[in-house]
Amino acid sequence: MSFVSEKVCKRIIRCRLHADIFGYLNWQSLSAQTLDGPESASKIQFVEKLLGILHKVVRRTEKARTLCGQPNAVEILQKFRAVTKSPVWLGG
Numbered sequence: 001m002s003f004v005s006e007k008v009c010k011r012i013i014r015c016r017l018h019a020d021i022f023g024y025l026n027w028q029s030l031s032a033q034t035l036d037g038p039e040s041a042s043k044i045q046f047v048e049k050l051l052g053i054l055h056k057v058v059r060r061t062e063k064a065r066t067l068c069g070q071p072n073a074v075e076i077l078q079k080f081r082a083v084t085k086s087p088v089w090l091g092g
Helices: 003-014 017-025 041-060 062-067 073-082
Strands: none
Touching: 003 017, 003 041, 003 062, 017 041, 017 073, 041 062, 041 073
């Protein structure tokens, strides 16, 4: 990743976009049951993109490690492990 990417990651934290991303990931329409349903490919891609952003931000900014550790972060992310039909990729 370039220096520019690191600056972008820091801006994401500064403007609290990471909190919005956790909010999106917590939508009921992104539950494991919904993601296991038919025609869920676009929702799975949406989730994977958001998880990819969070992953990069946490890797590139020290402050993000504490901010992304919000009280319900683990529960929000844990639900994606229950998707069985087309598992959500939790990598970076």
